[in-house]
Amino acid sequence: MINLTIDDKQIEVDEGTTVLEAAKELGVPIPTLCHDDRLKPFGACRLCIVEIAGMPKPVTSCTTPATDGMVVKTVSEKLHRLRKTTVELLLSDHPNDCMVCISSGECKLQELAYLYGIRENRFTGEMRDHNKIDTNPFITREQNKCVMCGLCVRVCEEVQGVGAIGYAERGFEARVTPPFGQNLDCEFCGQCVSICPTGALSGGIWAGKPRGDSVKFTDTTCTYCGCGCNITLRSSGDEVVRVDSDKDNHNRGWLCVKGRFGFEFINSKDRLTTPLIRREKGGQFEKATWEEALDYVAGRFTEIKDKNGADAVAGLCSARCTNEENYLFQKLMRAGIGTNNVDHCARY
Amino acid sequence: MKFGSGAMTNSVAEIAENKAIFVIGSNTTENHPIIALRMKEAVANGAELIVADPRKIPLVKFATLWLRHRPGTDATLLNSIMNVILAEGLEDKKFIDERTEGYEDFVKSIEPFTPEYGAEITGVAADDIVKAGRIFGSAENAGIYYAMGITQHSMGTNNVCAVGNLAMVTGNIGKYASGVNPLRGQNNVQGACDMGGLPNVYPGYQKVDVPANQEKFEKGWGKSLSAKVGLAATEMTGAMLDGSLKGMYIFGENPALSDPNTTHSVKAFKSLEFLVVQDLFMTDTAQLADVVLPGASFAEKDGTFTSSERRVQRVRKAVNSPGEAKTDLAIIDQIYKRIDGEGDLGKTVEASDVFDEAVSFWPAMAGMSYRRLEADSLQWPCPTEDHAGTRFLFEETFNRENGKALFTAVPFVASKELPDKEYPFVLTTGRELFHYHTGTMTRRSSGLNTVAPEAFVEVNPADAEVLGVGDGQRLTVSSRRGSIRLKARVSNIVPPNVIFIPFHYKEAAANLLTSDAMDPVCKIMEAKVCAVKIEV
Amino acid sequence: MNSKVTVNVCMGTGGIAAGGDMVMAEFIKELEAAGIEDASVNEKCRLHKVGCRGFCARDVLVDVAIDGEVSTYQYIQQDMVKRLVREHVVGARPVKEWLVGDDYHTFHDNQTKIVLGDLGKIDPESIDEYMGVDGYKAAEKALTTMTPTEVIDTVKESGLRGRGGGGFPTGLKWGFCAANTADQFYLICNADEGDPGAFMDRSVIEGNPHAVIEGMIIAAYAIGASIGYVYIRAEYPLAVDRLHMALDSAKEKGYLGKKLFGTDFDLKIKVKLGAGAFVCGEETALIASIEGERGMPRAKPPFPANKGLWGKPTIINNVETLANLPHILTKGAAWYASIGSEKSKGTKVIALTGKIRNTGLIEIPMGMPLKEIIFNVGGGIEGDKLFKAVQTGGPSGGCIPQQHIDLPVDYEGLASVGSMMGSGGMVVLDETDCMVNISKFFLEFTQSESCGKCVPCRIGTKRLLEILTRITEGEGKEGDIDLLLELAEDVRDSSLCGLGMSAPNPVISTIKYFRHEYEAHIKDKKCPAKVCNKLLTFFIREDMCIGCGMCARACSVKAITGEKKQPHKIDNKLCIQCGSCFDACKFSAVLKE
Numbered sequence A: 001m002i003n004l005t006i007d008d009k010q011i012e013v014d015e016g017t018t019v020l021e022a023a024k025e026l027g028v029p030i031p032t033l034c035h036d037d038r039l040k041p042f043g044a045c046r047l048c049i050v051e052i053a054g055m056p057k058p059v060t061s062c063t064t065p066a067t068d069g070m071v072v073k074t075v076s077e078k079l080h081r082l083r084k085t086t087v088e089l090l091l092s093d094h095p096n097d098c099m100v101c102i103s104s105g106e107c108k109l110q111e112l113a114y115l116y117g118i119r120e121n122r123f124t125g126e127m128r129d130h131n132k133i134d135t136n137p138f139i140t141r142e143q144n145k146c147v148m149c150g151l152c153v154r155v156c157e158e159v160q161g162v163g164a165i166g167y168a169e170r171g172f173e174a175r176v177t178p179p180f181g182q183n184l185d186c187e188f189c190g191q192c193v194s195i196c197p198t199g200a201l202s203g204g205i206w207a208g209k210p211r212g213d214s215v216k217f218t219d220t221t222c223t224y225c226g227c228g229c230n231i232t233l234r235s236s237g238d239e240v241v242r243v244d245s246d247k248d249n250h251n252r253g254w255l256c257v258k259g260r261f262g263f264e265f266i267n268s269k270d271r272l273t274t275p276l277i278r279r280e281k282g283g284q285f286e287k288a289t290w291e292e293a294l295d296y297v298a299g300r301f302t303e304i305k306d307k308n309g310a311d312a313v314a315g316l317c318s319a320r321c322t323n324e325e326n327y328l329f330q331k332l333m334r335a336g337i338g339t340n341n342v343d344h345c346a347r348y
Numbered sequence B: 001m002k003f004g005s006g007a008m009t010n011s012v013a014e015i016a017e018n019k020a021i022f023v024i025g026s027n028t029t030e031n032h033p034i035i036a037l038r039m040k041e042a043v044a045n046g047a048e049l050i051v052a053d054p055r056k057i058p059l060v061k062f063a064t065l066w067l068r069h070r071p072g073t074d075a076t077l078l079n080s081i082m083n084v085i086l087a088e089g090l091e092d093k094k095f096i097d098e099r100t101e102g103y104e105d106f107v108k109s110i111e112p113f114t115p116e117y118g119a120e121i122t123g124v125a126a127d128d129i130v131k132a133g134r135i136f137g138s139a140e141n142a143g144i145y146y147a148m149g150i151t152q153h154s155m156g157t158n159n160v161c162a163v164g165n166l167a168m169v170t171g172n173i174g175k176y177a178s179g180v181n182p183l184r185g186q187n188n189v190q191g192a193c194d195m196g197g198l199p200n201v202y203p204g205y206q207k208v209d210v211p212a213n214q215e216k217f218e219k220g221w222g223k224s225l226s227a228k229v230g231l232a233a234t235e236m237t238g239a240m241l242d243g244s245l246k247g248m249y250i251f252g253e254n255p256a257l258s259d260p261n262t263t264h265s266v267k268a269f270k271s272l273e274f275l276v277v278q279d280l281f282m283t284d285t286a287q288l289a290d291v292v293l294p295g296a297s298f299a300e301k302d303g304t305f306t307s308s309e310r311r312v313q314r315v316r317k318a319v320n321s322p323g324e325a326k327t328d329l330a331i332i333d334q335i336y337k338r339i340d341g342e343g344d345l346g347k348t349v350e351a352s353d354v355f356d357e358a359v360s361f362w363p364a365m366a367g368m369s370y371r372r373l374e375a376d377s378l379q380w381p382c383p384t385e386d387h388a389g390t391r392f393l394f395e396e397t398f399n400r401e402n403g404k405a406l407f408t409a410v411p412f413v414a415s416k417e418l419p420d421k422e423y424p425f426v427l428t429t430g431r432e433l434f435h436y437h438t439g440t441m442t443r444r445s446s447g448l449n450t451v452a453p454e455a456f457v458e459v460n461p462a463d464a465e466v467l468g469v470g471d472g473q474r475l476t477v478s479s480r481r482g483s484i485r486l487k488a489r490v491s492n493i494v495p496p497n498v499i500f501i502p503f504h505y506k507e508a509a510a511n512l513l514t515s516d517a518m519d520p521v522c523k524i525m526e527a528k529v530c531a532v533k534i535e536v
Numbered sequence C: 001m002n003s004k005v006t007v008n009v010c011m012g013t014g015g016i017a018a019g020g021d022m023v024m025a026e027f028i029k030e031l032e033a034a035g036i037e038d039a040s041v042n043e044k045c046r047l048h049k050v051g052c053r054g055f056c057a058r059d060v061l062v063d064v065a066i067d068g069e070v071s072t073y074q075y076i077q078q079d080m081v082k083r084l085v086r087e088h089v090v091g092a093r094p095v096k097e098w099l100v101g102d103d104y105h106t107f108h109d110n111q112t113k114i115v116l117g118d119l120g121k122i123d124p125e126s127i128d129e130y131m132g133v134d135g136y137k138a139a140e141k142a143l144t145t146m147t148p149t150e151v152i153d154t155v156k157e158s159g160l161r162g163r164g165g166g167g168f169p170t171g172l173k174w175g176f177c178a179a180n181t182a183d184q185f186y187l188i189c190n191a192d193e194g195d196p197g198a199f200m201d202r203s204v205i206e207g208n209p210h211a212v213i214e215g216m217i218i219a220a221y222a223i224g225a226s227i228g229y230v231y232i233r234a235e236y237p238l239a240v241d242r243l244h245m246a247l248d249s250a251k252e253k254g255y256l257g258k259k260l261f262g263t264d265f266d267l268k269i270k271v272k273l274g275a276g277a278f279v280c281g282e283e284t285a286l287i288a289s290i291e292g293e294r295g296m297p298r299a300k301p302p303f304p305a306n307k308g309l310w311g312k313p314t315i316i317n318n319v320e321t322l323a324n325l326p327h328i329l330t331k332g333a334a335w336y337a338s339i340g341s342e343k344s345k346g347t348k349v350i351a352l353t354g355k356i357r358n359t360g361l362i363e364i365p366m367g368m369p370l371k372e373i374i375f376n377v378g379g380g381i382e383g384d385k386l387f388k389a390v391q392t393g394g395p396s397g398g399c400i401p402q403q404h405i406d407l408p409v410d411y412e413g414l415a416s417v418g419s420m421m422g423s424g425g426m427v428v429l430d431e432t433d434c435m436v437n438i439s440k441f442f443l444e445f446t447q448s449e450s451c452g453k454c455v456p457c458r459i460g461t462k463r464l465l466e467i468l469t470r471i472t473e474g475e476g477k478e479g480d481i482d483l484l485l486e487l488a489e490d491v492r493d494s495s496l497c498g499l500g501m502s503a504p505n506p507v508i509s510t511i512k513y514f515r516h517e518y519e520a521h522i523k524d525k526k527c528p529a530k531v532c533n534k535l536l537t538f539f540i541r542e543d544m545c546i547g548c549g550m551c552a553r554a555c556s557v558k559a560i561t562g563e564k565k566q567p568h569k570i571d572n573k574l575c576i577q578c579g580s581c582f583d584a585c586k587f588s589a590v591l592k593e
């Protein structure tokens, strides 16, 4: 065990804990931009700097392992000045279009600009000319909003194991180059989109959809495979506008392309909206009221049962529907009709 | 099942801590992407990954060892790996002594499966079989993961037994970060099974032909119940065709496209007197129905799903259904009340009430309630209110009468339909990352449909050369049951003489070709192997 | 004629470029023609550019030795050989006017050569020649008679500090590394040498690769590394070739591989070619690069000595650091510690360039005053201009002005005036250099070489450069100097790696010593050194102009008019101060003020 002091507060942590993690445990806030506790520390944004007694210079808390007896300061005039300069530098190379940016309100850079009260910028200068917005069926990239935190590159490599994105060029021109669309390696899982702190990466199908107060968040479970990922549906009115996932859940916020981007079926125009009855074999479907349809269904099944016995009826329940529905369905077959002829299609 | 359960014995999060991982018959990265992330994490942590798959699936990139066995030879591969484990003394004697039975017979049954014999049948080099045995046998804790690739065979039950044997012989069951782990294809296969969506069991796997169970449910439901095991889905086709089955109620499934030998099953549905289909869309099956009822999507309803790792989780309503569509629960409830003639039609059914009723019949979930699930999901068994749920099964005992797991000798059985002169290729089917099942949902997602717009058949370059087909060229693939036309994707993902077709596309439905040969025990279809021919 | 004649022709890359091979062929032909049979002609310094002597500006250099009496000639060309043979070899009368001058001797005599000692004396492609100068004896001594700890202690006592720039005590670093428990340790020789203008490491590898290998054996033994890497830039083909050759012959002799010198110590050395990015010389970026990733620095701690290549304890040492080791082990720590200054021991190889007479590669004892280096070894300022400053430590070092001319050149001395040793670059500046422009020049380099990982370096250096640029273009604003300083300090204090931390040094030090030049640019819109064109007025001196019209043709905005053969005129309203006319005029008739 390691004992250290952060802002005059004592804490005991395990070997290998970083200063940032220790501070978090203590509830001491340290600004970060390039850090995500699901990934290896990177140390790029330099916002998480702290002063450690005995060290000649501020160090990044996200990368520095805590050591016994360490005395850490997270707030000082010097640190404030350095962090503010960093934010100012970032903003000096960032389009000022929060108003129309999809990430407004969720953008870490926006938050930092606000926290450090940056209205005017001492460092206005050339902006990167990656003004092009490029997009593929899933991911929209506005590279001039990229802060080079490297989170997308790292998540793709470390978590997804794909490595579809990397860095190119040097100096001011350095950039992340996601070979979007062209590179077959991309699995479109959108992990990068979910982790990008700014509006540089966003879901293509999110564009132009409500992002503010009108959006409701509902925690639920993904409807696709047996992984059972936790997702949050964002909806506006009766439209689902976005899916994301909280990083504290059992799937750690990671989703696959279907879970993250495959939600449009919910609001598809093709959805069935009224009961349909075909009264004669070979006839056409006719719209019906629920009352009609339900009575008709109950009546016909009862008729068959009465005439041919309960085992002349069978039901297929659904591996995609809820436990409650499946339970009730088999109860309907067993207790209502009186047959054990109930199964579902996918035995696995 | 030999342990007494058909769920993942262990949890997904534990995978990261496996020292060795054996994946067989599961294209995990594409079908269970998030579980695959844990496998990648384990590899990054230093675990050794063995992948057994005829196709060069994406997971192969992370594997220490890739065993490219011939389709349909899984059990032989597993047996010969166990032969190595026994020959090299890597078995877990203590575990075998204390917690299993049937070992002697099992050992005898494994004798013929030398690596050389295994190599001959499976096409995997004997050296690699030995390597696999050593890796798996000597790992401190190792897990096995499988999916339809193992089960969708006429000898699927055998395969599952062989997988179980491998875990038992190495003592990799009933402990942390190990286990036998079937990965469930659809989001709630686990729940559908748990809830009694099977012809032979009530909720909680309580057999319908055991009088005590029948009594319990008769009492609970206040109805007299049938003691006769019902028809399995695969048996229903025959019953429809011979006229004994006259009425059917299908919800949330599209068997006209997902069933093997589709032509056959479409004919069957057509011969029904009365068919009700309840779905989100006018599916191929719905087209055949007499009544179509508009159901609700997961985003429109409250309830629970149970994932592969036995995790029961809440589904919550976010939006209203379009038009007059209703939740499936409400529809079923209404029909039930109407058939039953009892119950207040004006009262809407609450998901939580149904949940409470369901778990009251099954001790493994008896400790769960919506109140508890509101805070966090729970993994069954969770027998009491204060039970935290179970991360991995069988820590102390197995669900058999004497508490011991049973070794089952698994002989070599060939697939029902092997390639011959006329149908020289082996067809295997499966999913691709971008679509789900018959595509009713995913093909309505703009992005998914853009990146994966059409059906394809993977053909090995060597075969393509002989057939004279180029990448992207249209081909006709036919089996004894039907034929489809689709684009060739020339790729060495598949080995020579094997082709692969995803089954999501109705315009080229792979299941028109597949065989409806069934596993005699679990009645699953043989979707993974059938014989086909290719014409340009 | 029975005296023994030896002729050495400089055949390094520089020598060859100056016509060395033709000179040599001519010697062979002429000596034969003169009937001198026992004469031997050597391509003595098959090094690059300044290889052996560090004095390639004088190529082709030729030694003519008769009975051990050596005379050195400079600037020799093919057509001069005939006379040399006739008068010196045959006639025993050296050709006085072609001999090197006193400056050649002051250049050499004021140096202390340890690392460069054998360069040019032995054939770098022959392991036997290296063994002829006691090569591999030091490694043998270390491995067979000393424990690793004793080796570390010896190096500690010698006071050797890293020559790659940081100046960290080598023995101490080894000690940290060796204290780890791990199944594998690594040693990396850093031969990336990305400083523009630096070429000491290349010269050492080209000229004496075995010394580096021997140093690596000693270091690897001390820390217990069985695998070593040489990370060398791919743009050094000759060095890479020589290195491979040397590794092969060392392996053949059993100095690399299994059971070295009959001990249980194994060592394998692999060569890894660098992609030529400056930042790849930074140790953590270098490690990332060997691991196959983009050469991007990683945060320290953990330090490579504890967690380096593939997460294992790793020592990275510079070429020059390693090349010192055989000497330290042979002659002892006390001998080494006797050279140099109090805290900086031994010698430093320095690349001397800029406005100085004797440019080249030199090796001086630590602590030699700046003045001596510039005026003795370097022969003073070129063209009798006034000394202004010297930039040390490469592009991220600092500028040292006249007032510190007596400064001892060692780690502490340089740091005390805001500069640094770096890899040992030294650029002498005279009165015609504009300090604002100089700092802009260096920043241009570091800015474009920033790996882009961290914000202060990626964007901060860009903004610094923009401010400097506007100052040199007459767009400087009140407050710009303070803004520069503030930003420079912030970049220095919050960047991740040495590149960003030191990139602002030129700005900070030039402001410190030459603030008035900045002010002149900003307030008076004047460039005192007359370098920044945008701040100058161009005009043509009528008395010098012959009316050739070159200037008018060079002017892109047609600001110059004039009749043929008549003095031309610049219209300053049109002039955009591009300086093309100034460069175009062959008669120095264009002036700027």
Ligand SMILES: Cc1cc2nc3c(=O)[nH]c(=O)nc-3n(C[C@H](O)[C@H](O)[C@H](O)COP(=O)(O)O)c2cc1C
Pocket: C161, C162, C163, C164, C165, C166, C167, C168, C170, C190, C191, C192, C193, C194, C195, C278, C279, C280, C281, C282, C283, C284, C316, C317, C318, C319, C321, C322, C423, C497, C498, C499
């Ligand atoms: C931007 C940058 C570039 C560097 N380039 C080199 C280089 O080319 N060669 C070198 O030996 N050290 C270079 N270094 C220093 C190395 O990081 C490291 O300190 C050195 O190799 C350690 O060896 P030493 O202890 O023998 O000096 C560089 C440092 C920085 C920050």
Ligand code: SF4
Pocket: A145, A146, A147, A148, A149, A150, A151, A152, A153, A176, A192, A195, A196, A197, A198, A200, A201
């Ligand atoms: S795209 Fe986003 S996540 Fe990626 S480096 Fe840029 S800001 Fe970071």
Ligand code: SF4
Pocket: C279, C296, C297, C449, C450, C451, C452, C453, C454, C455, C457, C458, C495, C496, C497, C498, C499, C500, C501
């Ligand atoms: S200081 Fe510059 S070179 Fe170093 S890590 Fe940061 S951006 Fe890269």
Ligand code: FES
Pocket: A031, A032, A033, A034, A035, A042, A043, A044, A045, A046, A047, A048, A049, A060, A061, A062, A063
């Ligand atoms: S959060 Fe630590 S450097 Fe970015």
